[in-house]
Amino acid sequence: MSDTHYYHGLAKSMMFTIILVSFAPLLCIVLIAGYQYSVVYEEKVEAHLRELVLKHDQSVDSYLEEKVAEIQVLAEIIELGRLHDPASLQALHDALVRGHGSDFVDLGLVNSEGIQVAYAGPYKLQGVDYSEEEWFKAARERKVHVSDVGLGLRGVPHFTIALRLDENGQEWVLRTTLDFISFNKLVEDIRIGETGLAYIINRLAEFQTTPRRDMTAEVPFLRQMAASMTGRSDMVRGRAAIAVETNPATGRETLFVTSPIKNGDWIMVYQQDAADAFSDLNRSRNLALVVLLLGGISIAVMAYLMSKRMARKVARADAAKDIMNEQVIEAGKLASVGELAAGIAHEINNPVAIMVEEAGWIQDLLEEGLGEDDNEREVQRALNQIRTQGGRCKEITHKLLSFARKIDPTVKSVCLNELVLEIVLLSEQRAKYANVIIETSLGDSIPPVEASPSEMQQVFLNLVNNAIDAMDPGGGNLDIMTRVEDDTVVVSIADTGCGIPQANLSRIFDPFFTTKPVGKGTGLGLSIIYGIINKMDGTISVNSALDQGTKFTIRLPVAEGEDGGACDFRTNEHGAS
Amino acid sequence: MPANILLVDDEQGFVDTMAKRLDNRGLTVTTAYSGQEGVDALAANHSIDVVIMDVKMPGMDGNEALKVVKAEYPLVEVIMLTGHATVESAIEGMKSGAFDYMMKPCDLDELLEKVEEAYDKKQAQETKILEARARHIVLRRGD
Numbered sequence: 001m002s003d004t005h006y007y008h009g010l011a012k013s014m015m016f017t018i019i020l021v022s023f024a025p026l027l028c029i030v031l032i033a034g035y036q037y038s039v040v041y042e043e044k045v046e047a048h049l050r051e052l053v054l055k056h057d058q059s060v061d062s063y064l065e066e067k068v069a070e071i072q073v074l075a076e077i078i079e080l081g082r083l084h085d086p087a088s089l090q091a092l093h094d095a096l097v098r099g100h101g102s103d104f105v106d107l108g109l110v111n112s113e114g115i116q117v118a119y120a121g122p123y124k125l126q127g128v129d130y131s132e133e134e135w136f137k138a139a140r141e142r143k144v145h146v147s148d149v150g151l152g153l154r155g156v157p158h159f160t161i162a163l164r165l166d167e168n169g170q171e172w173v174l175r176t177t178l179d180f181i182s183f184n185k186l187v188e189d190i191r192i193g194e195t196g197l198a199y200i201i202n203r204l205a206e207f208q209t210t211p212r213r214d215m216t217a218e219v220p221f222l223r224q225m226a227a228s229m230t231g232r233s234d235m236v237r238g239r240a241a242i243a244v245e246t247n248p249a250t251g252r253e254t255l256f257v258t259s260p261i262k263n264g265d266w267i268m269v270y271q272q273d274a275a276d277a278f279s280d281l282n283r284s285r286n287l288a289l290v291v292l293l294l295g296g297i298s299i300a301v302m303a304y305l306m307s308k309r310m311a312r313k314v315a316r317a318d319a320a321k322d323i324m325n326e327q328v329i330e331a332g333k334l335a336s337v338g339e340l341a342a343g344i345a346h347e348i349n350n351p352v353a354i355m356v357e358e359a360g361w362i363q364d365l366l367e368e369g370l371g372e373d374d375n376e377r378e379v380q381r382a383l384n385q386i387r388t389q390g391g392r393c394k395e396i397t398h399k400l401l402s403f404a405r406k407i408d409p410t411v412k413s414v415c416l417n418e419l420v421l422e423i424v425l426l427s428e429q430r431a432k433y434a435n436v437i438i439e440t441s442l443g444d445s446i447p448p449v450e451a452s453p454s455e456m457q458q459v460f461l462n463l464v465n466n467a468i469d470a471m472d473p474g475g476g477n478l479d480i481m482t483r484v485e486d487d488t489v490v491v492s493i494a495d496t497g498c499g500i501p502q503a504n505l506s507r508i509f510d511p512f513f514t515t516k517p518v519g520k521g522t523g524l525g526l527s528i529i530y531g532i533i534n535k536m537d538g539t540i541s542v543n544s545a546l547d548q549g550t551k552f553t554i555r556l557p558v559a560e561g562e563d564g565g566a567c568d569f570r571t572n573e574h575g576a577s
Numbered sequence: 578m579p580a581n582i583l584l585v586d587d588e589q590g591f592v593d594t595m596a597k598r599l600d601n602r603g604l605t606v607t608t609a610y611s612g613q614e615g616v617d618a619l620a621a622n623h624s625i626d627v628v629i630m631d632v633k634m635p636g637m638d639g640n641e642a643l644k645v646v647k648a649e650y651p652l653v654e655v656i657m658l659t660g661h662a663t664v665e666s667a668i669e670g671m672k673s674g675a676f677d678y679m680m681k682p683c684d685l686d687e688l689l690e691k692v693e694e695a696y697d698k699k700q701a702q703e704t705k706i707l708e709a710r711a712r713h714i715v716l717r718r719g720d
Contacts, residue, residue, distance in 0.1 A: 346660040354588060354590045354594065357594040358594050360685050433635055
C-alpha cells in the first residue's frame with residue numbers, strides 16, 4: 001500500500017526532526033557560550049580601559065604633585081629676599097631648567113597686589129598685573145593652587161602653579177608656568193584602537209589638553225557629564241568610572257571612562273566608540289553567526305536530502321514487502337492446492353479401481369461365455385457399476401475443477417455459504433478417514449462479502465484442514481456456522497481436537513510458527529489467513545482449551561451496495577459424511 | 578491354489594467384484610468392509626492364509642489392523658493395497674511385517690502372483706512347524 005502522501009509526510013517529519021535535533025543544541029551552545037563570552041570580554045575590555053585610565057591619571061597626578069613639591073621645596077629653602085632679585089631668580093630658573101628640562105617654563109614672584117615683581121623666563125612679563133587672574137585669587141585662599149590650562153597673556157596654552165609665601169605679614173605668590181606640550185603628551189598618547197582618545201577637562205568641561213580631533217560638538221554633552229559627576233562617591237582618587245552612552249555628536253555608542261584628578265578639579269576622560277572598543281568581540285560574534293548560518297543552511301539541506309532518500313528507501317522496502325507478501329500468499333495457495341490434489345487423486349483411485357476390476361470381471365465372464373449361468377446378467381450389472389463409478393469420477397474432477405477455476409485473485413461479491421459447502425465437499429473424504437464428522441449450520445440470507453474467492457477458499461480450506469489434523473485419527477466433530485450480526489458476517493469453525501496451549505495462542509498467527517513435525521507443516525497457513533482477512537478489513541480470533549477443542553471466528557464486513565437477498569441460499573444441513 | 582483369502586476394504590463395490598473374480602479362479606474368499614470386521618473375521622475363521630487389506634479406511638485403518646493381525650496371527654500374511662497418496666503408509670506396513678504392497682488399481686494377475694508367494698511362504702512355515710513338532714515328539718519318546 002504505497003501512498004505517496006504517506007511517504008511525503010514521513011520525509012517531512014524526518015526532516016523536521018533532524019533539523020530540530022541538530023539545531024536545538026547548536027543554538028543553545030552558540031547563544032549561551034556567545035553570551036558568556038561577550039559578557040566576559042566586555043568586562044575585560046572595560047577593566048583594561050579603566051586600568052589604563054587609572055594608570056595615566058596616576059601619572060598625571062604624580063607629575064603635578066612632583067612639580068608642586070619641587071616648587072614647595074624651593075620656596076622653603078630659598079629666602080624670599082633672594083627671590084626678589086631677578087638675577088638670582090634667573091639662576092634658580094636655570095637650575096630648574098637644567099634639572100627638569102623645559103618643564104618649568106618660567107618662574108615669577110608676585111606681590112600681594114598681583115604685580116609680578118620678579119620674573120625669570122622666556123617672556124617679557126616683568127611687572128605684569130595678575131591681580132585679576134584666577135590663580136592669584138585662589139592662591140590667596142589656598143596655599144597651593146594649580147590653575148587650569150589657559151592661553152594667558154602669552155597667547156600660548158600653559159598652566160600655572162601658584163604657591164603663597166607668607167613673610168613678615170606680607171603675602172607673596174611664587175608662580176611657575178608648566179610646559180603644556182609635555183603635559184599634553186602624557187595624555188595624548190593614550191591611544192587605543194581607531195577612535196580611542198583621551199583628554200582632560202575641568203568641571204566646566206573646558207579642555208585642559210588638546211584632544212586629537214575636534215571635539216567642539218561634544219562640549220555640551222561633556223559639560224552635562226561633568227556636572228553629573230559632582231558629588232558622586234567615586235570622586236575619590238583611585239576609582240575610574242565607566243559609562244556607555246550615545247554620543248550626541250557622533251550618534252554612535254561611545255564608551256566613556258572618567259577619572260578625577262587634581263583632587264577632583266579636573267577629569268581625565270577616555271572615550272572610544274563602543275563598536276571600536278569591542279571590535280574584536282563583534283568580529284567573533286559575526287563570525288559565529290556566519291558559521292551558524294552556514295551550518296544551519298547545510299543542516300537543513302542535508303536533512304532535506306537525507307529524509308527524502310530515507311523515505312524513498314522505506315517506500316521501496318514497503319513495496320518489496322508487499323510483493324513478498326503476495327508471493328507468500330501465492331506459495332500458500334499452491335501448497336494447499338498440492339495437498340488437495342493428493343487427496344483428490346486418492347479419492348479418484350477408488351472408483352477407478354472398481355472400474356478396472358469390473359472390466360476384468362467382464363473379461364473373465366466373456367471367457368466362460370455369455371450363455372453360462374447368470375453371466376449375461378452379471379455382465380450387465382458390472383457395466384452398470386462401471387457407469388456409476390465413472391459418474392463418481394466425474395463428480396470428483398468437477399469438484400477439483402471448480403476449486404481450480406477460482407485461482408484468479410480479483411475481488412468480487414462472494415457468497416460465503418456456497419464457499420463453505422464447497423470446501424466441506426472437498427474435505428469429505430479426508431474427514432471420513434480421520435473419523436471426523438462435519439456439521440454445518442449456515443444462516444439464512446447471509447449477505448455477500450467483498451472478497452477474492454480463491455483467497456477465501458484458501459482460508460476455509462486451511463482452517464478445516466487444521467481442524468481435521470487436530471482430531472486425526474481419534475476423530476471428533478467439526479462444526480461450521482455462519483450468521484449475520486449488523487453489518488458483519490460471522491463465520492466460525494470449531495473442532496473437538498487437541499486444543500492450543502495458552503502459551504502458543506498469541507503466536508499462532510506468526511509466520512513460520514508451527515507445532516507440526518518438520519516437513520509436515522510450513523507454519524505459514526494461519527499467517528497467510530491472517531493477512532488475507534486483514535486485507536479485507538475483517539478480523540479473526542481464536543478460542544481454545546487444551547483437549548477440548550478450538551474455535552476460530554472470522555468477521556467480515558458486508559459488501560456495500562448489494563441487497564441481502566443476493567445470496568439467498570437454502571441452508572442444507574450436511575450431516576455426518 | 579487352494580488359498581483362503583480375506584479381503585478388507587471399505588469400498589464395497591471393489592471388494593465384492595474382486596471377491597467374485599478371485600472366486601472364479603478357485604480361491605476361497607471372505608470379505609470385510611472395515612479394519613475391525615477384518616480382525617473379527619480372522620478370529621472367526623482360523624484357516625485364512627492371506628489377507629489383502631486396504632491402507633486407508635475409516636475407523637481402524639490398515640496399519641492398525643495389520644499390527645493386530647501380526648500380533649495375534651503371526652503366520653497369516655498380509656498384502657497392503659494403497660492409492661498413490663499413501664505409499665508411505667504401505668512402507669510403514671512393510672516395516673510392521675506386511676508381506677508386500679500393491680498400488681490400486683491393481684492388475685489381477687500380479688495380485689495373484691503375490692498371493693501365491695504369500696500362500697507358499699505360509700505353507701512352508703507351517704510345514705516346518707509340523708516337522709519340528711514331529712522331531713520333538715520322536716526325541717521325547719526316546720527311540
